[in-house]
Each structure stands twice: as C-alpha cells, then as structure tokens.
Amino acid sequence: MRAYLAGALFCLLTAAAAAAAPSATAPCPDCSLVLIGLDDVRADRVKAASMPRLERFARDAAVFTQAVSPAPWTLPAFVSLFTALHPSHHGVVNRYSDPSVDPPVPAVLGKSAPGARTLADVLRAKGFRTAAFTGGAGLSGASGLSSGFEVYADSRSFGGFDLSVPEALAWLETRKAGERFFLFVHGYDAHGFHAGHFPPEEDERFRSRRDEGIGGARPPADREERGRRERRYDEALGRLDRNLAPLLDRLDRPELRGKVVVAVVGDHGEELFEHGGVDHGLTLYDELLRVPLLLRVPGVKGRRVGFQVRTLDLMPTLLELLGAAPDPALAAQMEGVSLLPALRGETMTLDAFSETDFLLHASLRSLRTADGWKGIYDRRTQKTQVFRPASDPGERRDLAAKAPARRQELEGRILAAFDQEPLAPGAQAVVSGRWKKVREGGEVWLFDLWQDPLRGMSKVQAQRPAAVPPEILEKMRREGYW
Incomplete structure (x- = not known):
C-alpha cells in the first residue's frame, strides 16, 4: 500500500493534469453507469432463496466471490469505493472525531484528503449527468461523498431501496436521448436495526447486544438467539431484493440493457454472533469484510471470478470500462487496479488490507x-x-x-x-501505533494505548459528555453511533 501523496503536491498535479479522451479500446466507451450500493450485505448470505431477483441478475454478470472491503462500516467503506483510497489515506474515518474533543467534527473528504477526486467528480468532468439517491445517515453528503453529483439525496436517516429506487426511476425519466449518465442508488434495507418489521423486544435485544460489543463485552449467544438473528437478517435481505427489483427490471429493458454498465457492491457485512457480537464496525473477521460484487457489462459474458479482489478496485475498473482513462494525478491517487483482466478470464494476484476506526475502536x-x-x-x-x-x-x-x-x-x-497514517490538516486526534494524540482546548494530551487502551479506544469516553454538545450526542444516539 503506497503512501498517500502530500496534499499540496496532489492538488497541484490534479489541477495541472489534462483530461484524457475516451479510449477506443474500452469495452463500453459509450455506456452509462448505474452503481447499486448494498449496505450491510455479507457475501455468504446472498442466495437464491432470499434474494431471487439479484440471483437472476447475477446470471449475466461477473460475480466476484472473494471481494474484500477495506473497512467494516459504511462511511469509510464507501469513500474508499468512490476514491480507490484506503481509509487511512482518504481520512474519512470515525464518523465524528474523538468525542472527548470539543466540538466533535465529522470527517470531510475535501479536508482530510485535499485534491482527492471521486468517481462522480471524474465522470461529471467527462460530461456525464450525475445523481445519487441514498439512505442518508452514514452517507451524508456533508462527508464529501456528494462531490461531483448534480443531485445528491441524503435527507432520510437509514432509508431503504423502497425510498431510493422510486426516486432513481423518476430521475431516469428525465434523461435526454444519447446523454451519458452516472446513477448511484443505495439502501439500508439490511442494516442493523429493523424497526417496524420485527417485535420491539427483538430490536431492543439487538441494541443491547450491540452496545455490549461497543463496550468490549462479547458474551456468547445460544443457538436459539443466533438462529433468530440469522432468520431476521435473511428476511431483511428478502425485503431488500423485493425493493431493488423494480430498478433491476428497468435496467433490463432494451433501451438500457445494451447501453449501461451495472455494478452491484456491498460496503461491509454483518456479525451474526460468529465471534460473539452483532452489528458491524468493531472487528475484521470475514463476516464483516467479504461483500457482494457483481458487474454486468454489455457484450461481456457472465462468469464467476474466484480469486480475491478489493472493492477499491471498482473505481479504476469502471473508468476503464467507460473509456474514461485517468490522468496522471488520478492514476497516482488510486490504490486499486482495474479488474478488466478478470473479465477476460485472466487470473490476478491481489492482497487486501483492511482497518477499523469505528467509535474509537481503531x-x-x-x-x-x-x-x-x-x-x-x-x-x-x-x-x-x-x-x-x-x-x-x-x-x-x-x-x-x-x-x-x-x-x-x-x-x-x-x-x-x-x-x-497521515494526520489530516486541522485534525483534532490521531492514532498512530502505540500513541494517541488529542487536542482539547489549548492543551495537547498524549495517551499510551498499550498501557491505557480504554482511555484512547472505548466507550469510557462517554463519561465526559460535557465536552460534547447535547444535540450532537442525541444525533449520535439516534443514528446508532453512540
């Protein structure tokens, strides 16, 4: 994993580089792009029994069975997908910076990685119309993910495809003939809580289990509790599949089928008590890192790809497919590689690095x-x-x-x-190896995480709520990040 370029140099290179012309050798140089983000969907639970519509889509797609995410929760995982940078390098981590710091400030891509361009930035500069319809919460446009999108819907908290798909379909009707577009559609249908779908006592039990994990406890679950959680998760995947179906059906119509590259990707998985916990964000076991990745390209036969790839390989892959060759600065930014050799049946050798940063479990x-x-x-x-x-x-x-x-x-x-791991300009806290440095008011404190891990890493910091504005605490609690 190469070191990230210094901010000033990176900005200079970005500004100076000339845009490249579409490549005549690209598999689909005139195509548009639809990117579907499946939040909280683990690869090993995507099966015909619970997700028949997605399974039908997969028949004509390249299915990457060993796709690995660089992060086990939403925000850094999607920023990595949109920038082809590892979380330590794009810096959009720890949803709110250290809660002991006054005031806590959400990470913002433009400040943590100055000059970094997103997939939407690049395609919009190439003349694509761009729109995103998301479930909000961890995909708030305030993080910088809205960069490059003409339309970025994020007003709902943990919205599902039942909300984002109708909006996306309506937007598709506004396109003009021959106009290339990039449409991102995202849903939280399988994410953590399922309020309104299951008995309140089950939701409360899930929240309790999740909070135990955040605090460091992982009591074992009995067979009944684990089985119940697995069934509820599969039911949520079934709802996701039904809610997503109208978009997949629309993309199957002749006027779009041969002219649109469709990518379906997960950001992270979900713990179902395999290692004593539920939810996500706190560990790096495969139930959180292995995610679905499917890619349907006009004129390219479907296939199953069994070797390992990374979700941060998706951006360079899509740019090459669409004939949007990266300029030198963008090529230097991207830490992923194009997977076009895999679409041609070639084997690739790719190692995958991942990291935690969630709720100070870093x-x-x-x-x-x-x-x-x-x-x-x-x-x-x-x-x-x-x-x-x-x-x-x-x-x-x-x-x-x-x-x-x-x-x-x-x-x-x-x-x-x-x-x-670079400290972003203006950052208020940094963890590097053994040490954590925190600025509080006019003082700088240094913590030895090996000798005092809780002070630097865990929920014990909630005992100092006076440093955190009440409205921020309430928002964090409401959205499940505290």
Missing part, C-alpha cells in the same frame, strides 16, 4: 493475502491472529502458534503498510 489492522492467508493485528495487545479462510471460513482456528513464521510475515507486512 486498533485492528488486517491483511488477507492472495495465496489464502489472513492476519489480524491488534495494536493494543501487539498480537496477531492467523487464519486460513478457505479451509476455515468461520475463522475459528487461530494458527499463530502453529505457524510462527507466517505470523511474523503477516505482522511485518501489516506494520509496514500502516506505519505512517
């Missing part, structure tokens, strides 16, 4: 290698777990003691990759 870093090994390093304990996901998909057998050489290799690569 200590985990992972590497999932192309040859089938996975390491999860905890900066608080300085310990590394080692797994073989292919033979141990539930990541139950830690091989660190049995494979010390492999553990050392994985740990060394993780430490090297995340050694220098």
Whole structure:
C-alpha cells in the first residue's frame, strides 16, 4: 500500500493534469453507469432463496466471490469505493472525531484528503449527468461523498431501496436521448436495526447486544438467539431484493440493457454472533469484510471470478470500462487496479488490507493475502491472529502458534503498510501505533494505548459528555453511533 501523496503536491498535479479522451479500446466507451450500493450485505448470505431477483441478475454478470472491503462500516467503506483510497489515506474515518474533543467534527473528504477526486467528480468532468439517491445517515453528503453529483439525496436517516429506487426511476425519466449518465442508488434495507418489521423486544435485544460489543463485552449467544438473528437478517435481505427489483427490471429493458454498465457492491457485512457480537464496525473477521460484487457489462459474458479482489478496485475498473482513462494525478491517487483482466478470464494476484476506526475502536489492522492467508493485528495487545479462510471460513482456528513464521510475515507486512497514517490538516486526534494524540482546548494530551487502551479506544469516553454538545450526542444516539 503506497503512501498517500502530500496534499499540496496532489492538488497541484490534479489541477495541472489534462483530461484524457475516451479510449477506443474500452469495452463500453459509450455506456452509462448505474452503481447499486448494498449496505450491510455479507457475501455468504446472498442466495437464491432470499434474494431471487439479484440471483437472476447475477446470471449475466461477473460475480466476484472473494471481494474484500477495506473497512467494516459504511462511511469509510464507501469513500474508499468512490476514491480507490484506503481509509487511512482518504481520512474519512470515525464518523465524528474523538468525542472527548470539543466540538466533535465529522470527517470531510475535501479536508482530510485535499485534491482527492471521486468517481462522480471524474465522470461529471467527462460530461456525464450525475445523481445519487441514498439512505442518508452514514452517507451524508456533508462527508464529501456528494462531490461531483448534480443531485445528491441524503435527507432520510437509514432509508431503504423502497425510498431510493422510486426516486432513481423518476430521475431516469428525465434523461435526454444519447446523454451519458452516472446513477448511484443505495439502501439500508439490511442494516442493523429493523424497526417496524420485527417485535420491539427483538430490536431492543439487538441494541443491547450491540452496545455490549461497543463496550468490549462479547458474551456468547445460544443457538436459539443466533438462529433468530440469522432468520431476521435473511428476511431483511428478502425485503431488500423485493425493493431493488423494480430498478433491476428497468435496467433490463432494451433501451438500457445494451447501453449501461451495472455494478452491484456491498460496503461491509454483518456479525451474526460468529465471534460473539452483532452489528458491524468493531472487528475484521470475514463476516464483516467479504461483500457482494457483481458487474454486468454489455457484450461481456457472465462468469464467476474466484480469486480475491478489493472493492477499491471498482473505481479504476469502471473508468476503464467507460473509456474514461485517468490522468496522471488520478492514476497516482488510486490504490486499486482495474479488474478488466478478470473479465477476460485472466487470473490476478491481489492482497487486501483492511482497518477499523469505528467509535474509537481503531486498533485492528488486517491483511488477507492472495495465496489464502489472513492476519489480524491488534495494536493494543501487539498480537496477531492467523487464519486460513478457505479451509476455515468461520475463522475459528487461530494458527499463530502453529505457524510462527507466517505470523511474523503477516505482522511485518501489516506494520509496514500502516506505519505512517497521515494526520489530516486541522485534525483534532490521531492514532498512530502505540500513541494517541488529542487536542482539547489549548492543551495537547498524549495517551499510551498499550498501557491505557480504554482511555484512547472505548466507550469510557462517554463519561465526559460535557465536552460534547447535547444535540450532537442525541444525533449520535439516534443514528446508532453512540
């Protein structure tokens, strides 16, 4: 993972670079793009029984069965998807900066990574009409995700495809003949809480379990509780599938089928008690990192791709498909690679790095290698777990003691990759290895996370609510981030 370019130099390169002409060799140089974001959908639960419409779509698509997200929650995962930058490099992390800092400020892409361009920025500059219809909450346009979109709908909190799809369909009717467009449609149908769909006592139990996990406790669930949670999650996926169906049906009509690239991608998965917890954001096990990734390209046959790819490879892939070749500055920005070789049947070798930053649980870093090994390093304990996901998909057998050489290799690569996590201009807190620096008022405090992990990492900071404006605390509680 290469170091991110310095902000000033990056801005200079971006401003100076000339826009490239569409490539005549692109598979679909005249196509438009529809990107569908499935929030909180894990790859191993996408099945015909619960999601028949998406399964039907998949027959004509490239299905990447080992797609890995760089983050286990919504905001940094989608910013990575839209910029092809790892979370440590785009800096849009920890939804609200350290809650002990007065006042807490949401991360904003334009400030954390000056000059970084999004997929929408690039396509709009190429003449595409651009629109996004999202479920709001973690996809608030205030984060910088709205950059490049002429229309960016984010007014609902945790809205589903039942709301965003009708809006997207109405917007499609406004397009002019021959006009290229980029449409992003997103829904929270499978996300965490399912208020109004299930008994209140189940929602309350879920919230209680989630809060226990945020506080560091992971009591085991019995078979009945785990089974109930799995069934509820699959029911939510079924609703998602039904709500998404009208958009997929519209994209199947002849006037669009041969002229639109359609990408369907998840941002992160969901814990269903595999490692003692529910919800997402706090760990780097595969139930949170492996996500659906499907790509339908006019004139390209569907296929299943079994080797590992990353969701941050999607942006360079789509740009090449659409004939929007990146200029030198954009090519330098993107840490993903184009997956067009995979569409041609070629094998690619891609390692995947991921990281946590959610609710101050920022200590985990992972590497999932192309040859089938996975390491999860905890900066608080300085310990590394080692797994073989292919033979141990539930990541139950830690091989660190049995494979010390492999553990050392994985740990060394993780430490090297995340050694220098840049502090954004004006940032109020930074975690780097062992130390956390926080500015509070006119003072700068330094915390040793190995000796005092809770002070730097966990919910104990809620004991200092006087530093946080009441309206921000209430918003965080209401949206499930506190």
